[in-house]
Amino acid sequence: GAGVSQSPSNKVTEKGKDVELRCDPISGHTALYWYRQSLGQGLEFLIYFQGNSAPDKSGLPSDRFSAERTGGSVSTLTIQRTQQEDSAVYLCASSLEGYSEPQHFGDGTRLSIL
Amino acid sequence: LAKTTQPISMDSYEGQEVNITCSHNNIATNDYITWYQQFPSQGPRFIIQGYKTKVTNEVASLFIPADRKSSTLSLPRVSLSDTAVYYCLVGDPAAGNKLTFGGGTRVLVKP
Numbered sequence: 049g050a051g052v053s054q055s056p057s058n059k060v061t062e063k064g065k066d067v068e069l070r071c072d073p074i075s076g077h078t079a080l081y082w083y084r085q086s087l088g089q090g091l092e093f094l095i096y097f098q099g100n101s102a103p104d105k106s107g108l109p110s111d112r113f114s115a116e117r118t119g120g121s122v123s124t125l126t127i128q129r130t131q132q133e134d135s136a137v138y139l140c141a142s143s144l145e146g147y148s149e150p151q152h153f154g155d156g157t158r159l160s161i162l
Numbered sequence: 163l164a165k166t167t168q169p170i171s172m173d174s175y176e177g178q179e180v181n182i183t184c185s186h187n188n189i190a191t192n193d194y195i196t197w198y199q200q201f202p203s204q205g206p207r208f209i210i211q212g213y214k215t216k217v218t219n220e221v222a223s224l225f226i227p228a229d230r231k232s233s234t235l236s237l238p239r240v241s242l243s244d245t246a247v248y249y250c251l252v253g254d255p256a257a258g259n260k261l262t263f264g265g266g267t268r269v270l271v272k273p
Contacts (some may be wrong), residue, residue: 052205083263090249090263091206139205150196153205 050074052154054140060160063132069125069157073142080123081141081151082115091139097123097147127159135161178238180266184250190255195226200247200266202218209237209248220227237269241259245271260262 053072054122061067073080082094093107097117108114112130117123137158141151167185174180185225186195194213198206210217223236234237237244247266 090262090265141205150208150211152208153198155203155205160204 050099052140052142052152054138054154054157057135057155058158058160060162061130062162063130064079065130066126066128067130067159069127069138069140069159071125071140071142072121073123073140074152075119075121076144077119077142077152079119079143079146079149079151081143082123082125083141085137085139085156087136089141094125095140130161132161135159166252168248168250168264168267170208170265171270173270173272174240175272176241177239180240180244180269180271182237182248182250182269183232184235185232186250186252189230189252190254193252194254195224196232196251196253197222197224197235198249198251198263200249203248206249206263215223240269240271242271242273245269 050067055070064144067077078099080097082093084094085091095108095115112128115123115125125138137156139153139156141153143149143151165188168182172182174181186268194211196211197209199209210219210222210224211265212226213232214226219220225234231271247268249263249265
């Protein structure tokens with residue numbers, strides 16, 4: 049498995065609970081991205097990590113959303129006090145550093161808030 | 163980030179060539195054009211990327227005119243398994259490569 053791995057693949061939780069979503073990027077990829085995709089929609093950018101630089105958090109919809117990347121590899125997206133509108137597929141992608149390097153996506157975590 | 167416009171859906175038949183045109187009138191000098199394919203319950207999969215003229219790989223061809231205000235993804239001899247959503251994206255990788263995905267083009271290949 050050399051691709052981007054995300055876990056869990058599905059997550060069902062109650063409104064108000066916190067959730068953590070995990071992304072294992074492709075080995076050697078320095079850039080990591082999180083996106084959100086609502087049913088039948090395109091992808092919405094959330095956050096971007098590149099090497100040791102400060103992450104670009106400009107896409108996070110509220111302060112209930114946060115993400116970290118430990119050791120320049122694995123990343124965790126955390127949603128606190130989940131709301132029903134948070135229900136979506138959360139996709140992670142990674143890429144090599146360098147001009148025009150394409151992003152490689154995992155298959156996402158389908159999050160359902162009851 | 164450059165805005166893209168592409169058809170919402172297209173129907174085709176097995177064995178035909180499918181051409182999807184994407185408009186990006188405000189493309190910037192440093193922007194690349196990238197196409198992704200997405201099947202249900204899967205993440206987008208990179209198909210092809212180009213800057214100008216024509217790019218071809220084992221899956222598709224990408225045609226970009228000199229003014230770069232549009233691009234056309236060409237899928238030769240499609241099969242039923244090519245039924246998917248195809249996204250056209252324009253962006254500057256050196257600017258953080260935050261890709262803006264529009265609604266994509268839903269391609270349905272019929273037998």
